[in-house]
Each structure stands twice: as C-alpha cells, then as structure tokens.
Amino acid sequence: MNVRGGSGVNRIATRPVTSLIYFAVLLGILLATCQQASALPAFARKYGMPCSSCHEAWPMLSPFGQQFKDNGYQMGNDRDAPIFQQAAYWPVTFRMTPVWHRESTDKMAVDSPDGTPLGSEAKVTTHGFDWSGLDFHTGGTLAKNFSFYVLPSSDNTGAFHFETVFARLDNIAGSSWLNIKLGKFELDNLLSEKRILTLTNVSGVYENYHFQPVGESYTFGIGDNQVGLEWMGHSKDDRTRVSAALLSSNDGSPGLPTSRGYDGFFAASRAFEVGGFGLQRVGAFAYFGEAPTYYQFTQTAPDQDGVNQTVPVAGTGIGNKGFQRYGLIGMWYIKKFDITTIYFHGHDSAWLGTNTAATPGATLPTGAHSPSWNGGLFESHYMPNPQIMLINRYELTRMSQQAFGGAPTTYYTPYAGNLGNADVLTFGLRYYPFISSRAGFAYHAEYAIIWQKGVSPVTATNTSTSSLLFGFDFAF
C-alpha cells in the first residue's frame, strides 16, 4: 500500500461507481436463504474500529475477533460496560441480502401438466430476483463480564424464530478459563457455520455439518445452534481454547419437543505461530448425542383435513439411541492465503440408522448395521487486501458403513455402498467497497454444485444440483 498517497482502502473506496460496474459484470445472483451470521457493526460502532479488525472478511472472524468473542465481546480495557457508551447507543445490527439467483437440479420428481408421466424425473431450473431473510442481531455486554446475544432471525417471508438467545458470565473470578454460557448458541465450532462466507442454497451450510445417511428420520446438525450450558476457557492470548457443553437432545428446537435426553459437545484447539506465515491453529471436536426412537405417549389430533392422526406427545421420546460426530480441524495461514481443513467422522446407532423403535424386547431388522461415514472439507481464501476475498471450498462425504450393508441375502437388499455420498464444490467472491466502523456492504458472487450418489427421488440414481447467486450483502 502507498502510505503517503493514502491507503489502498481509501483509493478504492473513492471509486464506487467504477467498482460497481466492474463487479456488476461478474455478479448477478443471490441466494434466498442467506445464513445467519455474526457480523456486527454494532460492535464496530461501540469500539470505533473497522470491521476488518475483527473479521478477515465479515462475517469470518480474524484471530483478534475470535479473542474478542471469547472474551465476552469485550476488549478488556475497562471500557466494555454499557455505562461507557453514549446513552443513545443501541447494540443492534440488521443484516439482509437482496439477490438474484439461479437454481437447477437435474432430477426432480415431477408430475407436470405437459404429459410427463406421473412419478417421473425431470431437470428443473429456475431463476429470478429474491431476497434473504432478516437477521436482527443484538449483543454485547450488560455489564463488565456479563455478556449476551439475541438473534431473532426470519426467513424471506418474514417468519421469525430465535436463532440465538444466551447470556454469558465472563472471566469468572478473574480467570479467562472460566466462562459460562446458558441458552441457545452455536457450538464452539472453529469453522463457524454462522459466519459462513457462502450464501447459495447449495453451499449456504456445510455439507459435513448436516450430513445424515439415507433413510434416517431423526434430525441433527452440528452446525445448528443448540440449547444448553457451555463452559469455555481460553488463554489470555486465545492461543489455547477449550470448551464443553451440556445440551438438550432436541437439535436446538424450542419447547422440549423430543426427549428428556442430554447431549455433550467438546472442543479444544491450539494455535501456534510459524514464522511470518501467520497464526496456525489445530483442534478437535466431538459430539455425543442421542435421539428417541419412539414416543412414550401419543395422542390423536385432527390434521388440516379434519382427519384424526396419531401424533407423539412432545417431550415423551424414549428408547434413546446414540449418535456421534468427531472431527479434526486445521486452519493454515500462508500470509494472504489461508486454508481450513477438516476431517469428519459420523456414527449412528443401528436403531437410528434403520428407524427402528427400541421398544422393550424389540430387535433390529435383519442386516441392520450402525451407519458410519467419513468426510472432508477444504476451504481456502485468498485476500490480496482486506476488501477482496476469493473463496473456494470442496467438501466430500463417503459412507463407510450403510444401515443395511453387506452382501444381499434372501431377507433384504443392502444399500449400495456409495448411497448418499456427496461432493460439493463452491467458488465465491466477496468484494467490500468500503470498510467502516459503521456499516458493512459486500458484492457477493458465488457458484456451487453438489453431486450425490443414488438419491434421485424416483430412479435412485445420481443427482446434481447447482446454484448461482449474485447479491448485495449488507449490515448496518
């Protein structure tokens, strides 16, 4: 950067029209289901710092931003409490993304009026202008070492839910190793899905964080916010981080809808410096969960057509069976280039894998196995300067054991060994025409495609689904 002539940041910021035209050629599309992400101009306004301080490229955190978050959204300078802010300061940030996007899937079950036979498959493509849901972030400190975060979030019809709701006791007894959080929150995933840089329908979430074998009915995603109690500790410089959480077994749903079970999540990581390359970090995580296989009680209730249906009574799920998710993560920096690598392993009980109620005396179906799989993620970023980020991500998941595997017998037909295997490839570009402590704006362009084995709805053949998106991602 030319110091005396002003920063590159300023030079580019003074040419918004040129930059807009340039990127308008490249960008066209945007995704309708933008993921909730924590990029808060409210914090930037509070501390008077540019968003680039806490974010490599918002919403992705920098090491400094991670430290700020781990410290309870505090800088630690005894200027963190709300009493030091102007009385008019309100810790609120809105984020929304108007987009144009194109969605295409090659094998969708159709029953169209043009004469296509019932139950056939066809390629379906659509495109148009759209918008994301609204994220309504509010967070910060209630007092020194008392922090909070509330995130009402809507889909693009305006239907709201609470994505995040927690309060946190920070630095208990003056120790950075003792922080307690209660509420609904994102698991301590180093690669945060809530700060994901990609927005398309295909790549707006991490495939590995939500993958489940074909045929399962319980729902869990390690990328989903969960409800519970978390202990988190870190060294003063945030090089070492550890956390453990006790969570209700309901995948973050409100109202205790499933069982009385509890899950556990554990994460640890250590960062180290490698010369002038930057801060490298390696870590591991493990989730031990359980899900009910049937309900203790059901009741009849009329459906929308007035027909009585048997429905489970919320909270009475029993016959719980376990599932696990493990992973290793590395975050590697080579100056302006960085790559995150994850090895992921999933394992489900055979009861869950085969959707078998574990009633007293019940046995598993013939040929039932515990499904397990392995996954990998490689996400790289190149940032020539704080205004531009090029993104590439490749994810893969490979089944290592199907719920019904092995050789065919007279009693059952096993799943194909590769059933459900997925590959996701994503390319993206984000350009921030200005970097400010008041608001954020990004031109966003992205293309993503997912290939899956044997999951087409009618012929059970391979499928591919792609998404192209262009939009204006802004927060204020």
Place this chain on the structure above:
Amino acid sequence: MLNIKKVCLNVAVTLILPAFAMAQGDQSPAAKPNPNMESHVGNLTGHSKAGGDLYYRYCWGCHGARGNGDGENAPYLNILPRNFVAAAFKCRSTPTGTLPLDQDLYNSIARGFNFTNMPSWAALTAQNRADLVAFIKTFSARWVTEKPGDPIQIPAEPALTVASIKHGGELFQKLECWKCHGQEGRGDGPSASTLTDSNDQPIRPYNFTSDNRSKCGRTNQDVYKIFMTGLDGTPMPSFADVIKPEEAWDLVHYLRTLQVNNSSPELTLWESTPEGKEIVAAKKVRNTYTGSGIIP
C-alpha cells in the same frame, strides 16, 4: 533531593517536546520519514511493508491513514489515538523526550492501554506486531534523525517494608502527586480538571483505585519506569532528576497500597499495621458495584 522546580520543568518539557517534534515532522524539508523501516524485537525483525498491510486492516480507523491520529473514529474517542507523526510515546524504557525502543512499542501493541480504546493485540502473531512497529516508524522523520534513548537502568527492587511504604507516602505529599491524583489516589486532585495533553485534550490523572494495571503495565517495574521516564504527551513528568532510585521504589510500594480493591503484597503488609488497616478500610467503598468494573 526533591526539587519542585525540576518537576515543573519536566512537565513543561513533557508537553512541549512532542509539540515541537510534531512541528519538526511537519515542516522540516530536510527530514523526511523513511518508508522502509525495520524493527528489531528479540529475534524478530519487523518490516514496514508487511506492517502497512496490517495497519490498514486494524489500525487506520483510529490512528488515521497517515498516522497522525485523525482516523474517522478519532472524533468519537475521549482519549485521542496516538499521533505517530509526532512520535511522542507514553510508555518507554527511555528518558523523557527520547524515542522509545522497538521493544517498548511492541509491548504497547501487545498490552493495549487500559481505560482507552486501544485494545491488546496479543491475538496477533509476534511477527505481526514487530511488522506494525516497523510501519509505525515510517510516519515520523524523528525515526530518521534520532535514535531511541538509552534505556534507563532499573535497580533491583528493595525489600518491602512498612517504612518503605510510609516513606513513599511522604514522597507522594512532597512531590505533590496528590494535586493531580488526589489524596486517595482516585485521580480527583485539585488540578485534575485543568489538565490537558499535548493535543490540548482534557486528560484525567490515573485513578489508582480502579485497577492494578497502570497505563504501561502491571508490574512494579512498569510503575517504576513511569516515574523515571514520564508519560510523554501527558502532564505526567519524569522524576528521574528529582528522586533517587530507592525513593522511586518507596513510591511504588506506597502506590500499591492505594489500589485498595486489588490484592498485593504491599496492600497486605500495609493492612497488617493498625494505621494501614484503618486507612485502607476508610478508602474501601462497598456495595456499589455499578457494572462498569470500576469500584468508586
């Protein structure tokens, strides 16, 4: 030997030198900043080019694109960001009016400044911080025309005694520290409201009861250095010509007893005496936690 005139002279020098340096930096045609600087911190060598990239990511919002402390957020800060063009730095190991060591700037970046908007940047790598130090030095011609001062010598801390604490209290009175810092060290002395820094901005004296972190660090050595080097750009002068090293240590011991809300060996010893116990008890304010983190 205590010499109040020397103290006053030091105050004047502390405030005038940075302004003079700033004027030199802006006006002297002969002295131009060097855009290619290095820093040397331990085994690290910082490079200004790499530091520039970091500066325009993390620092420019407050310190300004040209390093003169006029970033777009500066008007909203009640303690203005450091003006790197003036090259007057508070926390140094070097005598008042001289440039700091690279290590001093490195430590300041890592530590941050309590009660200001300058956070700790310990999350950055050591190389990053060294690069930033190198880049900061590209803003002022002082780094071309001058060398950092020789670091002051810090003698070993003498044994902590009640006599040392009491003598420090006497020095606190004789040096008239109370005029700014207040008799109880709460930063509310009779002169407190009149003080300004080298930017003509009001500046409040340090409130010793608020924390056990001083502007320039947490250790007794850090406090000692403040007496002997002053905080350039603020009304806090250097006492290097006024008090002896052993007297400075007495003063350090006494000031620790003013930090009544933070445990320390000095406070423990002082409270073990009937006189100290009574004084400390009178200073402590209870049941007034406001959530600010600062106990009044």
